[in-house]
Amino acid sequence: MAPQAEQPVFIETIKNKQPKKYGKTITKDKVEIxxxxxxxxxxxxxxxxxxxxxxxxxxxxxxxxxxxxxxxxxxxxxxxxxxxxxxxxxxxxxxxxxxxxxxxxxxxxxxxxxxxxxxxxxxxxxxxxxxxxxxxxxxxxxxxxxxxxxxxxxxxxxxxxxxxxxxxxxxxxxxxxxxxxxxxxxxxxxxxxxxxxxxxxxxxxxxxxxxxxxxxxxxxxxxxxxxxxxxxxxxxxxxxxxxxxxxxxxxxxxxxxxxxxxxxxxxxxxxxxxxxxxxxxxxxxxxxxxxxxxxxxxxxQDIEKARKRIEAQRSGKPLMEDTIALPEMTLDQVKEKYHNTKCVIIENYVVDVEKFGDEHPGGEQVFKAYYGGKDCTAAYIKLNRHSEYARSLVERLRVAKISQ
Ligand SMILES: [Zn+2]
Ligand SMILES: [Zn+2]
Incomplete structure (x- = not known):
């Protein structure tokens, strides 16, 4: 029986914690011998x-x-x-x-x-x-x-x-x-x-x-x-x-x-x-x-993507991203089309997080406030260190691109 390539679960965000609270209650770590x-x-x-x-x-x-x-x-x-x-x-x-x-x-x-x-x-x-x-x-x-x-x-x-x-x-x-x-x-x-x-x-x-x-x-x-x-x-x-x-x-x-x-x-x-x-x-x-x-x-493919990203950074050449044809739409069009869905915006892309299922350890409430096509880029970038795998997964869940 060959190993099954399962979707790894995330542990980088915490169940039952609201990301918005991160950073506000942190005090300096105390040290003693x-x-x-x-x-x-x-x-x-x-x-x-x-x-x-x-x-x-x-x-x-x-x-x-x-x-x-x-x-x-x-x-x-x-x-x-x-x-x-x-x-x-x-x-x-x-x-x-x-x-x-x-x-x-x-x-x-x-x-x-x-x-x-x-x-x-x-x-x-x-x-x-x-x-x-x-x-x-x-x-x-x-x-x-x-x-x-x-x-x-x-x-x-x-x-x-x-x-x-x-x-x-x-x-x-x-x-x-x-x-x-x-x-x-x-x-x-x-x-x-x-x-x-x-x-x-x-x-x-x-x-x-x-x-x-x-x-x-x-x-x-x-x-x-x-x-x-x-x-x-x-x-x-x-x-x-x-x-x-x-x-x-x-x-x-x-x-x-x-x-x-x-x-x-x-x-x-x-x-x-x-x-x-x-x-x-x-x-x-x-x-x-x-x-x-x-x-x-x-x-x-996720491992290869990470490796190529590093190669591109080393050589200074821009990475040719996978060209998946995504529909382009304005923010108004996103709101109209996705207002009733479990889609969010991350880094100018509409991402269908419903496909995450229960994989995200932060649970559904991490996304809930952003459903309907709201932008959660700030939370995604600043509040958690997402691994290479997490980023690859988000890229795969994109369903549309925001036109500038
Ligand atoms: Zn480890
Ligand atoms: Zn280490």
């Missing part, structure tokens, strides 16, 4: 460094325990926290969600709910003050500096968390995250070390602490280096870049420019040959099992 996080993070590094010095080994069993921990934790983050819970780029059945939650807990990066909400904030407000790992605050801050800061994000209330609250796996993991995560490091690893190679301490050091450091920094490279180094093939709008080395360190997450352009695609490395084990696993689960009933892919 997050001592418990800082102490835990630093002490893990110190223990890992001392442990590595005293327990340096070439025993393949110890190194395999380290490698498995590293990879299981990474996949828990990439397959579970990121591509499933953050972006819903595929559907996962309950057994798979339970496995992903256990693997993600091995990643030791906070609960699913905690991680996903910050990640959604990162996508929605990339490179701004409300981006938890904003690259504009420097490489160190975007890599690990944010961990030491207890930030209060006023815009977090605009981030949808209803799907997370509805998921019993997420609720359970959130409630018991600290004992679960600590047990995986402090109990499971020494036990495995003792049972496998008769050395509980080596198991704790390599399978517990050093593996956690590897998982952390590989994940954090995506917040830091993937916004500094690499190619921008699909969008110049944000600092995200595509980088093969980072993709190899993170099971495919390094193709970050594509991901920021089309976050709902289960692929981060969209080309067939792009190194992206996470997408291969999702594809295999979808094709050979019932665990992944649906995967979401961006239509090829």
């Amino acid at each position: 997050w001592w418990s996080n800082a102490i835990l993070f630093i002490s893990y590094h110190i223990i890992a460094a001392i442990g590595m010095y005293y327990y340096w080994t070439n025993d393949w069993r110890v190194l395999t325990l380290f490698f498995l921990n590293w990879q299981i934790g990474m996949l828990g983050i990439t397959l579970g926290y990121h591509r499933f819970w953050s972006h819903k780029s595929y559907d996962a059945t309950l057994p798979l969600r339970i496995v992903l939650a256990i693997m993600g807990t091995c990643g030791f990066q906070g609960s699913i709910k905690w991680w996903v909400l910050r990640h959604r904030l990162h996508h929605r407000y990339t490179d701004t003050d409300s981006d938890p790992y904003s690259s504009k605050r420097g490489l160190f801050y975007s890599h690990v500096g944010w961990i030491f800061v207890k930030s209060h994000y006023p815009k977090m209330k605009l981030i949808d968390q209803s799907d997370l609250n509805d998921d019993p796996v997420v609720r359970f993991q959130h409630k018991y995250f600290i004992p679960l995560a600590l047990s995986i490091v402090l109990v499971v690893q020494p036990l495995l070390g003792y049972l496998w190679f008769g050395d509980a301490t080596a198991g704790l050091i390599w399978g517990g602490f050093i593996a956690r450091i590897a998982i952390w920094h590989c994940t954090f490279f995506i917040n830091s280096l993937a916004h500094y180094l690499g190619d921008q093939d699909y969008s110049f709008e944000v600092t995200a870049r595509g980088n093969l080395i980072l993709a190899m360190l993170t099971n495919g997450e390094g193709w970050h420019n594509y991901h920021h352009s089309f976050p709902f695609d289960y692929r981060n490395g969209v080309k067939l040959t792009d190194w992206d084990p996470t997408k291969w696993i999702i594809y295999a689960l979808h094709t050979f099992t019932n665990l992944v009933p649906t995967v979401r892919r961006i239509p090829a």
Whole structure:
């Protein structure tokens, strides 16, 4: 069964929120040191460094325990926290969600709910003050500096968390995250070390602490280096870049420019040959099992359009837009013809938003005030950062052009 190219849903606007309120109630984000996080993070590094010095080994069993921990934790983050819970780029059945939650807990990066909400904030407000790992605050801050800061994000209330609250796996993991995560490091690893190679301490050091450091920094490279180094093939709008080395360190997450352009695609490395084990696993689960009933892919023409737009910007040549013959009409004609319809005006085009159906996460009320051919360009441009995919979709829903 081949993956179905489903229309990705949007999470960039929030259900039950009126866009008109955006921007009016925002106060400056407060910052204070997050001592418990800082102490835990630093002490893990110190223990890992001392442990590595005293327990340096070439025993393949110890190194395999380290490698498995590293990879299981990474996949828990990439397959579970990121591509499933953050972006819903595929559907996962309950057994798979339970496995992903256990693997993600091995990643030791906070609960699913905690991680996903910050990640959604990162996508929605990339490179701004409300981006938890904003690259504009420097490489160190975007890599690990944010961990030491207890930030209060006023815009977090605009981030949808209803799907997370509805998921019993997420609720359970959130409630018991600290004992679960600590047990995986402090109990499971020494036990495995003792049972496998008769050395509980080596198991704790390599399978517990050093593996956690590897998982952390590989994940954090995506917040830091993937916004500094690499190619921008699909969008110049944000600092995200595509980088093969980072993709190899993170099971495919390094193709970050594509991901920021089309976050709902289960692929981060969209080309067939792009190194992206996470997408291969999702594809295999979808094709050979019932665990992944649906995967979401961006239509090829939208990806191609984004790529051509970037090429045109690079070369300075104007992009030859698709020449779909649309009727031209004046504003008065639009009002007369569309006054009773669910059409709005966006950037001088009449757009039939009824075809959106329930896809827009802001719900119908986002458009309602503009039905009947009213202009919502200002809201469309200023109030939300729409992805490349969103823009392509709006272009496809155009039904008429406003004559100047
Ligand atoms: Zn990013
Ligand atoms: Zn993402």
